Amino acid sequence: MKLFKDAGHLFRLAGVFLLGTLSFLAIRAFVVPHSFGQYGHYRGAAIAEIAAHPVHFAGHQTCETCHSDIAQTKSAGKHAQVNCEACHGPLAKHADDPSIDPGKPDVAVLCVRCHSASAARPKDFPQVDADQHSGGIPCTTCHQPHNPVIAAGGAK
Amino acid sequence: MPGVEGFMYPNEISLYWSVLIVLYPFITGLVAGAFILASLERVFRVEAVRPTYRLALLTALAFLLVAPLPLQLHLGHPERSLEMYMTPHRTSAMAMFGFVYLWYLMAVLTVEIWLDYRADIVALSNSTTGWRRWLYRILTLGSQNVSERALHIDERVGWLITLIGIPSAFLLHGYVGFIFGSIKANPWWSSPLMPVVFIFSAMVSGIAAVMLLYMVLMRLRRQPIDMSCVDTIAQYLLYIFIIDFSLEMLDLIHRIYEADESFRSLDFMVHTRLWLSQVVLQICIGTLTPILLLFLVQVTKLSVPVRKRIYVVSGSLALIGIFAMRWNVVIGGQLFSKSFLGYTTYKMALATREGLLVSIALTILPLVILWVLVKLLPPWPEKRHAPLPAALAAD
């Protein structure tokens, strides 16, 4: 018993540690988010939060439900695989409320982004030196963007 | 792009770990090193270093208290840092470090200091007045038992804790090394030698720091420096320095000889952006010079004043060298692109949260804490109370 008496301060110290550990566990139970560990070592609710971010690109399926005529034109030509918003930009707001004017893309910038000649582009991809090719005349003078082949009746 | 040479992945241009993350392994290293010096006396019975035993423990505590601060300040959301304890991710070295830190602070260092100082604390709780009396009273945990047997138990338990403390100190700093060494994406860091190099460099810095602090404090107190103590410390410093340097050279030679896909890129970096901090500062000034100086003391008979000067110079150079080593690991590891095609530049800010002024403040802060600790718990032998040496003698 003498040992216990002389080691009393050590038991007090152990008590302090026990108290610390218990309060840590109590705080932990209170603070950790409820959905933590739902699917793995993370907050399960985060998945739904990320999935709820707003959409800006409506997707060509949505465009085509209204603009079926243009989808038709496009499907016959070389731009068949180019989605609407690749050129027109993100238009979810317009899909949500058609009264919002989507604006017209700037042809001077748009066409050359893909079609200006560069040895870095794939060889089979149609590309031109814009100045030589048209001498500054807008591309849409001859090409209809939704079906750019001139023989297909694109020239205005 | 200013400061960029060659090609960096676009997200790599700015550095994500700043000078604060350089400071963090530096400070943690001082803790581990100081503790290992203290354990020399306690476990390995190197009686010559007795005068620095308590000082080394207090130094370790002062730096350990500051160690998490640079981490906190660099976090984007410091207010969320407790998540590391609430939902620690088992596969993350950083999360586990949190627990190693807590274990070391709470279970090892604080308890060892408390046990060692208990007799003094009890005496002080009776001899002081005012708020200090209350502070010491709380520190006694309400037990005034300083009987010979109680102190004998303290001595045995303290010895046991130091024994646990040595691997804990290794673990503490080895883990810091592992945080870097386990990143396979970064060839400058990824190395199983990293934790070992970190431990030995930590011992170098910690021992050098305690040696310097002891000499400075003795000077301030106008007390004679115990030369046999400082000579012994310098001897250990030399041995560990040689091991540390050998390990670092092993790592370097291994890299040069293997010359894997990252080698050309890293080699270029060492010869350009890291030349000053790595080759000049870390290796030549911070490692080879102090090793030569300390070696000189071993092989020649030098007078006491010369030895003192050599110790001060080589201790300071060692600290500079180890700081440069941390810098080269942390900053160097972010200067090259993981594409191995380019390099970026680190520009240290001045007055921002991660800037120069904050890092200077964080370097000074542990010294302030140490000053407070020394005032509260004087580590000097003449203020020790009678029962303790008696208990030691009885052991």
Added chain:
Amino acid sequence: MNITRRHLLILLPAAAVAWESVLAGTPESSPNYTMTEHWWGMLIDIPKCIGCGNCVRACQAENDVPDGFFRTWVERYHVNDWQLANPQVISPDGGKEGFPSVAEDPEGKYFFVPKLCNHCADSPCTQVCPVGATFISPDGVVLVDQKYCLGCAYCVQACPYGCRYIHPTKKVADKCTLCYHRITKGLTTACCEACPTGARQLADLKNPADPIHAFLKTHSVQVLKPQMATGAKVFYNGLDGSVR
């Protein structure tokens, strides 16, 4: 006539139903989405990439990516025949505004490499997160819980591909979500939607009808830095050995 959304609902019920499901928030409430039925990745067909930068711009518009940081970017490689291990690479502003035109190089080749998070199955970034703020979702997408992230940047250091960054104002880790808010609603990612040549294709590896399976069977595909053993799920067709 001023067409409003109400009119649209009456005029085109099918479109309206499709769009309503797009706008519906959580994956649970998207009636046809079950996380365990999907395992997402992407196919990148390098010979098809023309370096227009559409994907980079689309990503920034869709995900509000801060200036100077990139969830996806495009690199242009220039590899000299004699210097296969030492390519010249550029990515001006992540390739957002395309690349300067170049003339044919008789001694070398040029090509573009779009990059994004590889949504690794054994991701080194989620491994090192100290708190569980970044994780692999049950459908195989590497995500960041920005309400939980400390901003310690350990994951940024651990990513071998440079796909992560610390958001300059939110001060948390940010990265490609594979447009998780879109793919859980049956849409493709913004970058794939905007890619004019089909060089990028979202792939659901758990869907047996996904064209990715036919493609993988008939082509030599590679992932980036396979030596890192990250289980990367962005597959590259026609990847040159000089790419890193």
